Amino acid sequence: MARGNTRQRIQDVALDLFAEQGYEKTSLREIAERLDVTKAALYYHFKTKEDILIGIFEDLTRPMDELIAWAEEQPRTLETRQEVLRRYQEALRAAAPLFRFMQENQATVRELSVGLTFKERMLALTGLIREPDFAMVDQVRCVSAIFTLHAGAFFMQNIEGDSEEKHRATLEVALDLLNQAHGAA
Amino acid sequence: MARGNTRQRIQDVALDLFAEQGYEKTSLREIAERLDVTKAALYYHFKTKEDILIGIFEDLTRPMDELIAWAEEQPRTLETRQEVLRRYQEALRAAAPLFRFMQENQATVRELSVGLTFKERMLALTGLIREPDFAMVDQVRCVSAIFTLHAGAFFMQNIEGDSEEKHRATLEVALDLLNQAHGAA
Amino acid sequence: MARGNTRQRIQDVALDLFAEQGYEKTSLREIAERLDVTKAALYYHFKTKEDILIGIFEDLTRPMDELIAWAEEQPRTLETRQEVLRRYQEALRAAAPLFRFMQENQATVRELSVGLTFKERMLALTGLIREPDFAMVDQVRCVSAIFTLHAGAFFMQNIEGDSEEKHRATLEVALDLLNQAHGAA
Amino acid sequence: MARGNTRQRIQDVALDLFAEQGYEKTSLREIAERLDVTKAALYYHFKTKEDILIGIFEDLTRPMDELIAWAEEQPRTLETRQEVLRRYQEALRAAAPLFRFMQENQATVRELSVGLTFKERMLALTGLIREPDFAMVDQVRCVSAIFTLHAGAFFMQNIEGDSEEKHRATLEVALDLLNQAHGAA
DNA sequence: AATGAATGAGAGTTCATTCAT
DNA sequence: CATGAATGAACTCTCATTCAT
Numbered sequence: 001m002a003r004g005n006t007r008q009r010i011q012d013v014a015l016d017l018f019a020e021q022g023y024e025k026t027s028l029r030e031i032a033e034r035l036d037v038t039k040a041a042l043y044y045h046f047k048t049k050e051d052i053l054i055g056i057f058e059d060l061t062r063p064m065d066e067l068i069a070w071a072e073e074q075p076r077t078l079e080t081r082q083e084v085l086r087r088y089q090e091a092l093r094a095a096a097p098l099f100r101f102m103q104e105n106q107a108t109v110r111e112l113s114v115g116l117t118f119k120e121r122m123l124a125l126t127g128l129i130r131e132p133d134f135a136m137v138d139q140v141r142c143v144s145a146i147f148t149l150h151a152g153a154f155f156m157q158n159i160e161g162d163s164e165e166k167h168r169a170t171l172e173v174a175l176d177l178l179n180q181a182h183g184a185a
Numbered sequence: 186m187a188r189g190n191t192r193q194r195i196q197d198v199a200l201d202l203f204a205e206q207g208y209e210k211t212s213l214r215e216i217a218e219r220l221d222v223t224k225a226a227l228y229y230h231f232k233t234k235e236d237i238l239i240g241i242f243e244d245l246t247r248p249m250d251e252l253i254a255w256a257e258e259q260p261r262t263l264e265t266r267q268e269v270l271r272r273y274q275e276a277l278r279a280a281a282p283l284f285r286f287m288q289e290n291q292a293t294v295r296e297l298s299v300g301l302t303f304k305e306r307m308l309a310l311t312g313l314i315r316e317p318d319f320a321m322v323d324q325v326r327c328v329s330a331i332f333t334l335h336a337g338a339f340f341m342q343n344i345e346g347d348s349e350e351k352h353r354a355t356l357e358v359a360l361d362l363l364n365q366a367h368g369a370a
Numbered sequence: 371m372a373r374g375n376t377r378q379r380i381q382d383v384a385l386d387l388f389a390e391q392g393y394e395k396t397s398l399r400e401i402a403e404r405l406d407v408t409k410a411a412l413y414y415h416f417k418t419k420e421d422i423l424i425g426i427f428e429d430l431t432r433p434m435d436e437l438i439a440w441a442e443e444q445p446r447t448l449e450t451r452q453e454v455l456r457r458y459q460e461a462l463r464a465a466a467p468l469f470r471f472m473q474e475n476q477a478t479v480r481e482l483s484v485g486l487t488f489k490e491r492m493l494a495l496t497g498l499i500r501e502p503d504f505a506m507v508d509q510v511r512c513v514s515a516i517f518t519l520h521a522g523a524f525f526m527q528n529i530e531g532d533s534e535e536k537h538r539a540t541l542e543v544a545l546d547l548l549n550q551a552h553g554a555a
Numbered sequence: 556m557a558r559g560n561t562r563q564r565i566q567d568v569a570l571d572l573f574a575e576q577g578y579e580k581t582s583l584r585e586i587a588e589r590l591d592v593t594k595a596a597l598y599y600h601f602k603t604k605e606d607i608l609i610g611i612f613e614d615l616t617r618p619m620d621e622l623i624a625w626a627e628e629q630p631r632t633l634e635t636r637q638e639v640l641r642r643y644q645e646a647l648r649a650a651a652p653l654f655r656f657m658q659e660n661q662a663t664v665r666e667l668s669v670g671l672t673f674k675e676r677m678l679a680l681t682g683l684i685r686e687p688d689f690a691m692v693d694q695v696r697c698v699s700a701i702f703t704l705h706a707g708a709f710f711m712q713n714i715e716g717d718s719e720e721k722h723r724a725t726l727e728v729a730l731d732l733l734n735q736a737h738g739a740a
Numbered sequence: 741a742a743t744g745a746a747t748g749a750g751a752g753t754t755c756a757t758t759c760a761t
Numbered sequence: 762c763a764t765g766a767a768t769g770a771a772c773t774c775t776c777a778t779t780c781a782t
């Protein structure tokens with residue numbers, strides 16, 4: 001019966017359901033039922049269904065936006081880029097459900113007025129990592145480094161092995177790709 | 186007024202719209218209007234909305250399933266795996282809209298009785314590529330090789346450069362990852 | 371593959387389904403599927419769905435209508451009435467599925483342009499059996515005699531016992547009621 | 556604009572229409588229009604169309620179920636049975652529209668998950684009235700007693716005469732049949 | 741801070757029916 | 762004698778949203 005945190009609880013439950021079933025397939029009725037309130041109560045806290053999602057995004061994409069903003073102010077060196085990968089992996093880890101949701105519901109999220117889309121953020125990120133005058137093969141390596149982190153965050157769950165070990169191995173491969181790209185230059 | 190090909194036309198239009206807007210957000214009314222037939226006509230050709238999607242899947246995932254089936258009968262050698270990567274890249278290219286749809290609508294597709302899901306196919310594929318007793322870092326490399334092909338197929342479109350060149354570079358990086366994984370053993 | 375009897379086969383299958391599920395809940399698709407023809411084929415033989423039902427009725431209610439017509443020309447004696455009960459029981463037996471259908475779908479049949487309704491025929495029949503200047507109690511007995519035959523035809527199936535024996539007992543009770551009504555006068 | 560009784564008003568209007576036109580032929584649009592609300596309003600009060608019917612049944616078949624329950628605890632004597640007939644006639648009278656609906660829509664009701672069906676209740680009732688080791692002719696008399704009450708309730712309306720008088724006469728004939736069945740033993 | 745009652749729009753689906761072939 | 766393809770109207774049902782209380 002904690003009070004005053006209903007807004008937060010709505011977002012938590014909503015993200016769970018959105019991630020599990022998708023945004024469109026999740027109805028406000030469902031969210032309300034899980035919270036044991038009425039649908040109308042949701043409208044006290046959020047103006048629309050989309051607003052619930054926007055609220056979630058704002059809380060959870062901030063780390064990623066901050067990372068992009070930070071990187072944009074750093075020198076475009078290998079060291080910076082290594083640090084970007086490290087920080088990005090942490091961001092993925094911290095907001096795993098949201099990232100999973102964003103990846104699995106791109107088609108939906110694309111239409112929403114939710115600021116930058118997943119793809120746009122990804123473009124910004126890869127733009128920071130890769131160097132336009134690298135050979136194409138090395139640009140691919142840079143992009144691949146990012147996707148490797150994603151694979152590590154979302155797909156590697158399905159593969160047996162210690163979670164921490166997979167985490168470290170993933171980062172190692174990503175850094176390796178980055179280093180190869182830079183080494184070739 | 187071409188006749189006899191309505192079924193195919195429905196699938197084509199549907200895939201376009203599904204890919205563009207997502208499965209749930211695309212209504213049968215929309216599909217019907219674009220084809221200039223009534224909703225009921227769709228039901229002459231498909232039993233349900235889901236059936237339309239299933240029809241599309243059956244046509245387009247066959248290459249991927251055949252690839253998996255083929256690979257399962259080959260010796261688990263580096264050469265086989267290289268060939269898997271090559272063929273997979275071709276499959277991705279041939280059924281690009283569907284793969285894009287699958288990736289961007291995983292949340293939706295997951296609930297559909299559409300045979301193997303995207304994830305299951307991916308698991309099968311990575312299962313063929315990686316060797317369970319490799320070091321974790323090399324297993325990640327194998328998985329990453331597959332994801333690199335995906336990145337090449339879907340994400341690299343957003344990066345300037347000649348299409349064929351990107352295609353070759355993508356394959357090169359993927360093969361490279363595979364070779365590194367095997368070289369380490 | 372008998373030919374030329376398709377019309378009859380449609381009626382047979384339709385009556386089966388109508389009796390089992392009701393008229394409204396039985397679709398032409400269902401009828402067609404059971405016959406392994408297309409819906410359109412039904413329209414070669416019958417102008418509308420209602421026409422199928424009308425066709426069935428015409429074939430099967432004729433005995434009942436003939437019985438009423440016959441009785442109307444007979445003297446209004448006890449003997450005539452006994453004979454009416456006997457013949458009615460035979461009619462019920464001969465067209466059991468139709469009568470069952472009529473009883474269980476009165477609400478539907480009532481709206482159809484199917485000549486006299488079940489209720490109207492029943493009224494005609496009881497009008498022949500009862501004498502308006504009998505005491506009310508004896509009029510009830512006459513009506514009850516008819517309903518007893520119905521009970522025998524439709525409800526007594528659910529009670530264990532030899533079918534022929536139930537048949538005879540039913541008639542006996544009905545005749546008994548009739549006799550009591552007349553005896554009291 | 557009376558409020559708070561919408562649920563009840565829906566059931567009332569629905570039963571009227573169901574009885575008049577049958578369950579299937581009555582659309583929610585019709586019910587809603589007659590109440591001057593939208594279709595969606597019906598769904599605020601009932602989960603499905605069937606639920607409306609179930610609600611009606613629960614309210615109105617309770618007397619019949621209570622009667623059966625009561626009778627099952629009484630000694631299986633003639634007196635009990637006489638009382639069953641008396642009470643059943645009252646139950647029929649109290650829930651006349653529902654009983655009429657049940658009789659005229661058996662085909663529909665049979666498929667609904669509406670607890671015991673009409674037929675099952677009838678079987679329970681006749682099971683209480685008749686004695687399995689009676690002669691068949693006397694078992695028929697017992698069943699006929701029940702059907703006589705039905706005839707009295709639904710069919711006798713069509714016959715001229717004072718309503719109360721018909722009511723009494725109907726009960727008398729039913730009791731008579733019961734007594735004859737027991738007297739013969 | 742939240743509810744009860746309702747709405748308007750639209751969804752997917754089914755049906756009887758038509759007609760050129 | 763029958764089919765393949767299609768339609769128009771209706772259906773049940775769900776959803777996001779509103780608002781007086």
